[in-house]
Amino acid sequence: MEHNTKAAPTRPSTRIAAIDVLRGFALLGILIMNIQIFAMPEAAYFNPTTYGDLTGANRWVWTLSHIFADQKFMTLFSLLFGAGIILFTSRLEERSQPSLKIHYRRTLWLLLFGLAHAYLLWVGDILVAYALCALVVVWFRKLSPRWLVLLGLVSVAVPSLLASLTGASMTYWPPELYQEFAADFDPSPAVIQAEIEAYRGGWLAQMEARVPAAIEMQTMAFLFWASWRAGGLMLIGMALYKWGILSAQRSRRFYGVLALVGLAVGTAVISFGVQQNFAHGWSLAFSRWGPGFQFNYWGSLFVSAGYIGLIMLWVQWGGLGRLQNALAAVGRMALSNYLLHTLIATTIFYGHGFGLFGSVDRVGQILIVLAIWACQLVWSPVWLNHYRFGPAEWLWRSLTYWKPQPLRSKKETAVAPA
Numbered sequence: 001m002e003h004n005t006k007a008a009p010t011r012p013s014t015r016i017a018a019i020d021v022l023r024g025f026a027l028l029g030i031l032i033m034n035i036q037i038f039a040m041p042e043a044a045y046f047n048p049t050t051y052g053d054l055t056g057a058n059r060w061v062w063t064l065s066h067i068f069a070d071q072k073f074m075t076l077f078s079l080l081f082g083a084g085i086i087l088f089t090s091r092l093e094e095r096s097q098p099s100l101k102i103h104y105r106r107t108l109w110l111l112l113f114g115l116a117h118a119y120l121l122w123v124g125d126i127l128v129a130y131a132l133c134a135l136v137v138v139w140f141r142k143l144s145p146r147w148l149v150l151l152g153l154v155s156v157a158v159p160s161l162l163a164s165l166t167g168a169s170m171t172y173w174p175p176e177l178y179q180e181f182a183a184d185f186d187p188s189p190a191v192i193q194a195e196i197e198a199y200r201g202g203w204l205a206q207m208e209a210r211v212p213a214a215i216e217m218q219t220m221a222f223l224f225w226a227s228w229r230a231g232g233l234m235l236i237g238m239a240l241y242k243w244g245i246l247s248a249q250r251s252r253r254f255y256g257v258l259a260l261v262g263l264a265v266g267t268a269v270i271s272f273g274v275q276q277n278f279a280h281g282w283s284l285a286f287s288r289w290g291p292g293f294q295f296n297y298w299g300s301l302f303v304s305a306g307y308i309g310l311i312m313l314w315v316q317w318g319g320l321g322r323l324q325n326a327l328a329a330v331g332r333m334a335l336s337n338y339l340l341h342t343l344i345a346t347t348i349f350y351g352h353g354f355g356l357f358g359s360v361d362r363v364g365q366i367l368i369v370l371a372i373w374a375c376q377l378v379w380s381p382v383w384l385n386h387y388r389f390g391p392a393e394w395l396w397r398s399l400t401y402w403k404p405q406p407l408r409s410k411k412e413t414a415v416a417p418a
Contacts, residue, residue, distance in 0.1 A: 016087075018248035018315045021324055023080050023331030024380075025311055028373050029073035031341050032065050035365045037124040038345035040358060041195045042213060043187050049282045050186050053361050061362040067270045071300035074126065076307060078230045081130055082237030083246050085138055100138065106400040107134045113335075113396070122342045123213040126230075129222055133231040137238075145239035152239070155232025159225045160297055167289035178284075185284045196358040201351040245308065248315045255309040255316070262306030269299035329380035333390030337376050344372055 036045050044051040048062050085103070092099035114127030140148060170178065183191070198209035217226075240246050248255075273295020280286040287293065314324065330337055347353035348368065349360070360368070383390065388409040389397060398404045 016247045017328055018312060019080060019083065019087075019246055020328035020331035021315055022076065022246065022308065022311045023334050024327035024329070025307070025331075026073045026076035026080065027330055027334045027337055028327075028376065029069055030077065030338075031369050031372060032069040032366070033071075033073070034124055034341060035345060035369050036065075036362075038122070038342075039349050039356070039360050039365050039368075041187070041192045042123070043185065043192070047185055047282050047287065051192055051358075058362040061366050063274060065362075065366070066274060066296065067267055068303065070296055072304045072307065074230075075233055075300055075304040077126075078130070078233035079237030079240060079304070079308075080246070081134070081230075082137060082234030083241035085134060085234065086141055086238050086241050089138065089141060102400060103138055104135070106396070107131050107138075109396060109399045110134070113392075117339065117342065118214040118218065119207075119211060121346060123210050123217060125214070125217070126226075127338075128218055129226040129230050132222065133227060133234055137231055137234045140235055141238055143238075145242045148235045148239035148242075152232040152235035155228050155235065156301075158228040158232075160294060162224055163289050163293050163297075167285060167293075170285055170289065181288075182284050185288050186282075192358075199350050199357040200355045203350075203352050206350060206352075240308075245312070248312045250312070252313060252316060255312045257309070259306045259309030259313065262302045262304070262309060264306075266299045266302030266304075266306060269302070270296050273299065323377075326377040326381050329384050330376050332384060333380050333393060335396060336390030336392040337380065339392055340376070341372065 033045070041051050048054055048066075052058070054062060088106070089099040089103055092102055108131070110127055111131035114125050114129075114131055118125035118128055140151065143151070187195075195209050197205075199206055237246070244250055273292060276295070277287045277292040280292060282292075283290075314320075318324075345368075349355075349357040351357075380390075387394070387407050389405070389407065394405055394407050
């Protein structure tokens with residue numbers, strides 16, 4: 001019996017609806033936090049007291065976004081990325097195609113996209129970290145779900161341990177080293193103003209701030225944080241997919257308990273962390289390297305689990321079908337929509353556009369987020385009514401298979417899980 005060994009992408013009609021809806025939800029949600037890096041000096045993302053108004057409605061926007069968004073949607077995206085590796089390679093293997101070879105080609109193109117995104121457009125890129133992790137975690141895809149979860153949790157725990165060890169060692173640091181870290185966590189007005197002026201300038205002027213920050217993101221931040229957390233979550237995502245949790249195959253009772261326990265525990269832990277961080281004045285020793293870091297780091301896993309439970313219940317229920325289909329379309333075009341976030345936001349905030357960097361408060365930022373959500377929930381299904389893939393997905397697939405993929409097609413709907 002002969003096998004078809006010609007590499008070909010997965011047809012949209014074979015996609016799992018629940019995963020697309022969850023991916024769309026994660027893609028929209030991640031903008032709640034990313035908008036802060038688009039709109040404000042980077043330090044304000046980690047230390048909200050360092051820049052901008054933090055009273056009244058702005059305080060509420062920050063608090064709610066920290067409790068319900070910060071690290072939660074990145075967690076969902078990482079889980080789904082791991083599940084996607086299983087989906088991608090297993091379908092190739094079913095057709096006797098060289099899954100690892102195609103996976104590596106696909107991942108290296110994603111790495112190139114990420115590098116261009118980070119250095120030419122926006123420092124907050126996550127594609128580079130995902131691509132580098134994907135080069136490694138693919139080798140664990142055959143493990144049992146229990147081993148994947150165990151290894152994933154060990155990996156996720158590494159940044160937590162490193163932060164604790166760093167905090168415990170601070171009393172032994174030379175004063176100049178402590179001052180260097182303190183200046184990064186709470187920059188002087190002069191440093192903040194220099195960043196504002198750079199991003200309000202033209203594209204070349206922005207490079208003065210973007211390139212050093214991107215290098216730091218892809219070296220120190222990747223080695224000590226992103227690689228361990230994103231890579232570990234990808235392993236856990238593989239396990240959740242194998243268990244049928246991400247494809248709405250478990251019982252309603254299971255998802256109800258997951259949603260209730262996840263959200264209750266996660267929000268309680270993170271809310272307590274918010275209170276403690278403000279009580280300690282957002283100090284370097286407590287909030288960056290001490291207990292203040294841990295509350296959201298671990299609490300975000302519970303909130304993300306709660307979101308999975310809610311979305312899977314919604315998919316099983318089938319209500320609000322138009323919104324569900326729109327979210328699934330956003331999820332099918334996640335790469336295009338992620339890059340579109342950058343194009344829209346940098347046009348609004350950077351000097352080559354309207355130059356509003358550093359001048360829009362947190363309430364204004366969240367209004368921009370809502371406007372972008374509305375646009376993407378409308379344009380994504382409209383686009384997919386006429387085309388098989390999003391524009392970035394089409395380019396990525398064409399490069400992966402070394403052949404231009406057919407773009408125009410009749411409308412195809414995702415298949416709901418059995």
